[in-house]
Amino acid sequence: MKKLLTLIVLGGLLLVLLSSIAELPPMGEEKGPSYNEIAHYYVEESAEDTGAKNIIAAIITDYRAFDTLGETTVLFTGITAVISLLGVSHQKKEGEDQHHG
Amino acid sequence: MDDLFVKVTTKMILPFIQMYGLYVILHGHLSPGGGFSGGAIYAASMVLYTLAFGLKKGQQRMPHEVSSKVETGGILLYVLFGFAGIFQGYSFLTNKAAGFPMGEFGAVLSAGFIPIVTFAIGLKVMSTIVTLFHTMLEEES
Numbered sequence: 562m563k564k565l566l567t568l569i570v571l572g573g574l575l576l577v578l579l580s581s582i583a584e585l586p587p588m589g590e591e592k593g594p595s596y597n598e599i600a601h602y603y604v605e606e607s608a609e610d611t612g613a614k615n616i617i618a619a620i621i622t623d624y625r626a627f628d629t630l631g632e633t634t635v636l637f638t639g640i641t642a643v644i645s646l647l648g649v650s651h652q653k654k655e656g657e658d659q660h661h662g
Numbered sequence: 663m664d665d666l667f668v669k670v671t672t673k674m675i676l677p678f679i680q681m682y683g684l685y686v687i688l689h690g691h692l693s694p695g696g697g698f699s700g701g702a703i704y705a706a707s708m709v710l711y712t713l714a715f716g717l718k719k720g721q722q723r724m725p726h727e728v729s730s731k732v733e734t735g736g737i738l739l740y741v742l743f744g745f746a747g748i749f750q751g752y753s754f755l756t757n758k759a760a761g762f763p764m765g766e767f768g769a770v771l772s773a774g775f776i777p778i779v780t781f782a783i784g785l786k787v788m789s790t791i792v793t794l795f796h797t798m799l800e801e802e803s
Contacts, residue, residue: 610757611758612764614692615692615694618690621696622691622779623757626757626779627755630744634737636733636787637733640733640793644797
């Protein structure tokens with residue numbers, strides 16, 4: 562019963578994803594939504610806007626600095642997940658009789 | 663690992679790796695690289711040190727108290743310099759309009775707060791990788 566439910570849910574997800582792939586515009590097409598004026602803007606104006614020679618650095622730490630802030634907090638989340646899974650305590654022990662799980 | 667050759671070689675190449683990591687971080691706005699890759703290179707030197715000399719010496723070199731402070735300090739630096747834009751009346755994390763000195767195009771000290779942000783990211787990535795590595799080794803032992 563449980564396996565059947567899993568199969569139905571996963572099959573439905575597969576159908577949804579496959580149907581959305583069929584709707585994607587072809588790669589490298591001129592009128593695709595990813596090929597818009599923003600790329601031209603970055604190439605032409607980023608040196609004037611940010612003063613950085615490296616356009617990628619200009620994009621990730623100036624135009625999309627808030628996105629990078631979230632990216633760096635992902636690292637903190639990773640540490641939290643690993644330490645909580647492994648159960649290593651970095652706290653200094655205060656006396657032997659206090660036992661923290 | 664208790665091998666003389668590994669220890670001597672590690673001692674020899676450690677400063678070069680760390681110098682290269684700092685170079686990649688500080689030139690993040692000029693050349694390929696940046697905070698993430700430079701921090702990973704710097705952390706690789708600490709990982710190499712821990713592998714060659716053992717967990718105890720590695721933790722003496724980079725104790726958990728220090729790495730946790732460095733990690734929090736990196737993100738705090740990022741957010742504090744982001745607040746400068748708000749105080750000037752612009753949005754969070756504004757660079758040029760918030761009055762950061764832009765400097766000469768192509769120089770190391772240029773591009774407003776981009777080098778500061780890259781340095782903060784580098785600190786955070788470095789301490790994160792070292793903390794994860796030490797924590798996993800601790801669990802194993």
